[in-house]
Amino acid sequence: MTRSKVLAKLRERNKGHYRMLAFCIFLSVLLIGAFALMYFGPTVQDFLPEGGDTRKMAVLLMGATAVGCAIFTLYASMLFFRYKSREYGIFLALGEKKRNLNRMLFRELSSLTVSASLAGLAVAVPVSWLIWKLFELFLVSTDEMVYRLGIRGFLVGAGFALVLTLLLGVAGYRFVRCTDIMKILRTRHQPEMVKKIPSWTLPAGIVMIPLGIILALGIPQMSVYLLGKSAPSVTNLFYIPSVAGIYLVLLNIVGGSRQKNRKRFYKNMVSVSLMRFSARSATRNMCVIVLLLFACLFAFSFGLTYFDSGSLGTMENTRGFAMHYPSGENRITKKEIFDMAEKYGVQIQGYAEDSAADLVISYNTTDYTEDGSYVAVDLDDAKTALFLAEETWQKLTGREAEVESGTYRTVITPGYKENIWEHVDGLYRAANPDTGTEKELAFVGTLEDGNLPLMSDPYVYVIDNRDYRELTEGISGTWTEQIVMFDVDDLEGSYPFAKTLYAMYIEGASEETFVMTLYDRWEEERAQEAGEEYAYSGLLDVTPDNTQLFNEWKYVPDFRIVYSQDILQSISVYVMLCLYIFIITLATAAVMTYVRGISVASDNREVFLSLKKLGADASYRKWVLKSQLAKIFTYPGVLGCAAGMIFVLAQNWINDRRYSASEMKNFGILGVVCVLVLLFFYAIYRKVKKKAEEIVL
Amino acid sequence: MDEQELARVRNQNLGFVFQDFMLLDGLTVFENICLPQVIADSPVPQMEARAGRFCEAFGIGRIRDKYPAEISGGEKQRTAVARALMNSPYILLADEPTGNLDSRSCRAVIDAFLQAKREMGATVFMVTHDSFAASFCDRVIVLRDGMIYTELTRRGTRREFMDELLEVLRELGGEGDDEE
Incomplete structure (x- = not known):
């Protein structure tokens, strides 16, 4: 029997510990490696604009993900070292040299880390491909987004594995530095009892959790609406009471204050005492699990919001295709559109076109001053906005609009909620930019449409037919626009047709119309008269291939299917990141809970x-063990999910003081995810319970 | 007997006192004493009253709300004795109860056993290498290599019984040493 044979036998007998650590290293490297292969691959790198926000955000989120992975691997290593400490202590007590033991430990640790890391990197390739294919299936399916492998992703994955190896090495070094044999051999841990917890701390904690969230989210909004000032970023400190609340609630659960019901107190006495004995570390550990679950749900909710922004939505009062362009422009004709549709087998429905006028508006709006205040201002003859005659509205949308002379209706998107800047009733006068004919107008209400509001800033207005004729008499073609709107029989299947039409539209456009969304000819002329520089002058690089011009180009065609696909492409990286963070935080919480349970x-x-x-x-012993383990899983699980739900609920409400249908739907999905997360925790609980029973019973 | 039945016997008919006390670190002295009746699901008022009496009887009343980490070895063992007596067992089994204690604590634990015998009629069955502790017993069975070597019954004073014990131990240890 040689030393190496003894060690091999010990490894064989305790392979569960080795397997657990190897699995955590493998999982960490796999997650980061697969992500890096995707993110640093040529496809995403070519797609994302250089130096853009998406890149910064992606790198930031990836950094956070890497930290999460490192934490859960290090946490798993603690369990490994705990098991090793006993073996180590016995060897030391029997006279083995510490140097030999250290060498043995580091040899085992490095072979474990290297093999698990290599396996993780190898599996990362098919996994990243598989996840990409999944995203292609649900999100992206264009030629530019084909999966391509790049060396940079590998290097990042390998770099992470190296950092992880170093971190485990440091953890190992800290372990071997402990030279006290008795300390190593002692299996019972030090008491970490907390002093008697006052009874008020539990209700205080319960109140502090939602209060902190509501204050941190609500104060910046209240500051803007009530005081007219932006709140300083220091208001984020209000999240601290929420975290403190979570800690207090958990401390009460762990510390277990004396119950009034004596029978119940004695029934739970042993289980409570076990947890109370390690109260500090148990509370800290549970607190981290709660925060991880919170982050996990937050990431999921964020991903849902991104995903929603790329969906076609309800299409209520919205046409699939809408265009507006200066009247003098030579764009595609009705015949060309119908011919193209026929070529692509698309059936056009409800085709309508008419002209509208850009009139000079005097309106009330909100200005943001240099000292950080929000002030209401009346701006006379400030800019132009698109005006439709009642009959044009009816022709384009097929819906009636009741507008009396001297009044106007503001066109808003379905489900629109007014913000602090613009007010639907802000307009009080309109004027002809050529003749100067002006008319006082009064607000009588709004009209809903999905396409028209995107054609003009701040709004599109509908006025009485006679008022329109009076105001536009003598107006030149410079100040009128042509609007075309229609639907197709199968919007989802009309992408090739829409892309071709999009290209045709751009090819027919003259370069001087390639202006920014907020460009206003009237404003530019006034700025030139005053000898000032106009902020929105300059032309965009508009090409038929560039479908990223929504919210950029003033006359961008509003083809919903193109828009939706483009958004999906740009958000797919975000959705992917959010899903990754969801998976990683959940995995970290699961590993931490598992380790705690076994401990x-x-x-x-x-x-x-x-x-x-x-x-x-x-x-009885099974019951004590079960109630002890149930606490470790139930309380952080429920509290983490509840905190996540409260946050999302408060955030959605505070954003615009209502819940939209999409927010309600997402909230429902989040609820289902919470149930799934709790079921996942339950599955781990069952596994831990079985293993724990083998240990203690 | 099945596991269930064995557990019931351990809980109701036997009391255990161990060399390393085996107190639950997360429970106070009072709660540790209550434990056997908690396991037996006994009525709370009677249990608390009995545990309170034991605390006073074994001189651990002033430390009843302290945790094991905060008390001395003697106090721990007295707590263990009180706990062992909670269900009025037929026999109190003590495995080297004085093994980890200094002489003062050792005496306190023996006093606790005597008190248990006197006031509660408990039979104490103690395994010990400590002849001082053994001298307080009414009957001592001396074992050698797992076999009964002799049996002694106390008739006179404790000191006389201790001398008798030491004589037996001398006999036991003296064999084969004459040549050295």
Whole structure:
């Protein structure tokens, strides 16, 4: 029997510990490697604009993800070292040289880390391909987004594996530095009891959790609406009471204050005492799990919001195709559109076109001053906005609009909620930019349409037919626009047709119309008269291939299917990141809970032995163990999910003081995800319970 | 007997006192004493009253709300004795109960056993290498290599019984040493 044979036998007997650590390293490297292969691959790198926000955000989120992975691997290594400490101590007590043991430990650790890392990197390739294919299936399916492998992703993955190896090495070094044999051999941990917890801390904690969230989210909004000033970023400190609330609630659960019901108190006494004995570390650990679950749900909710922004939505009062362009422009004709549709087998429905006028408006709006205040201002003859005659509205949308002379209706998108800047009733006068004819107008209400509001800033207005004729008499073609709107029989299947039409539209456009969305000819002329520089002058690089011009180009065609696909492409990276963070935070929380559960059993082996000797039968001991483990899983699970739900609920409400249908739907989905997360926790609980029973019973 | 039945016997008919006390670190002295009746699901008022009496009887009343980490070895063992007596067992099994204690604590634990015998009629069955502790017993069975070597019954004073015990131990240890 040689030393290496002894060690091999020990490894064989304790392969579960090695497997657990190897799995965590493998999972970490796999997650980061697969992500890096995707993100640093040529496809995403070519797609994302250089130096853009998406890149910054992606790198930031990836950094956070890497930290999460490193934490859960290090946490798993603690369990490994705990097991090793006993073996180590016995060898030391038997006279083995510490140097030999250290060498043995680092040899084992490095072979474990290297093999698990290599396996993780190797599996990362098919996994990243598979996830990409999944995203292609649901999100992106264009030629530019074909999966391509790049060396940079590999290097990043390998770099992460190296950092992880170093971190585990540091953890190992800290472990071997402990030279006290008795300390190593002692399996019972140090008492970490907390002082008596005052009874008020539980209700205080329960109140502080939502209060902190509401204050941190609500104060910046209240500051803007009530005081007319932006709140300083220091208001984020209001999240601290929420975290403190979580800590207090958990401390009460762990510390277990004396219950008034004495029978219940004694019934739970042993289980409570076990947790109370390690109160500090148990509370800290549960607190981290709650925050991880919160981050996990937050990432999921964020991903849902991104995903929603790329969907076609309800298409209520919205046409699939809409265009507007200066009247003098030579764009595609009705015949060309119908011919193209026929070529692509698309059936056009409800085709309508008419002209509208850009009139000079005097209106009330909100200005943001240099000292950070929001002030209401009346701007006379400030800019132009698109005006439709009642009959044009009816022709384009097929819907009636009741507008009396001297009044106007503001066109808003379905489900629109007014913001602090613009007010639907802000307009009070309109004027002809050529003749100067002007008319006082009064607000009588709004009209809903999905396409028209996107054609003019701040709004599109509908006025009485006679008022329109009076105001536009003598107006030149410079100030009128042509609007075309229609639907197709199968919007989802009309992407090739829409792309061709899009290209045709751009090819027919003259270069001087390639202006920014907020460009206003009237404003530019006034600026030139005053000798000032106009902020929105300059032309965009508009090409038939560039479909990223929504919210950029003033006359961009509003082809919903193109728009939706483009948004999906640009958000797919975000959705992917959010899903990754969701997976990683959940995995971290699961590993931490698993390790905690197993530690409860291994740390309290003697306690269960005492209970057995005192006459506690197996069912009582099982019950004590079960209630102990259930607490570790239930409370952080429920609290983490509740905090996540409260946050999303408060955030959605505070944003615009209402819940939109999409927010309600997402909230429902989040609820289902919470249930799935809790079921996942339950599955781990069952596994831990089985393993823990093997240890203590 | 099945596991269930064995557990019931351990809880109701036997009391255990161990060399390393085996107190639950997360429970106070009072709660540790209550434990056997908690396991037996006994009525709370009677249990608390009995545990309170034991605390006073074994001189651990002033430390009843302290945790094991905060008390001395003697106090721990007295707590263990009180706990072992909670269900009025037929026999109190003590495995080297004085093994980890200094002489003062050792005496306190023996006093606790005597008190248990006197006031509660408990039978104490103690395994010990400590002849001082054994001298307080009414009957001592001396074992050698797992076999009964002799049996002694106390008739006179404790000191006389201790001398008798030491004589037996001398006999036991003296064999084969004459040549050295």
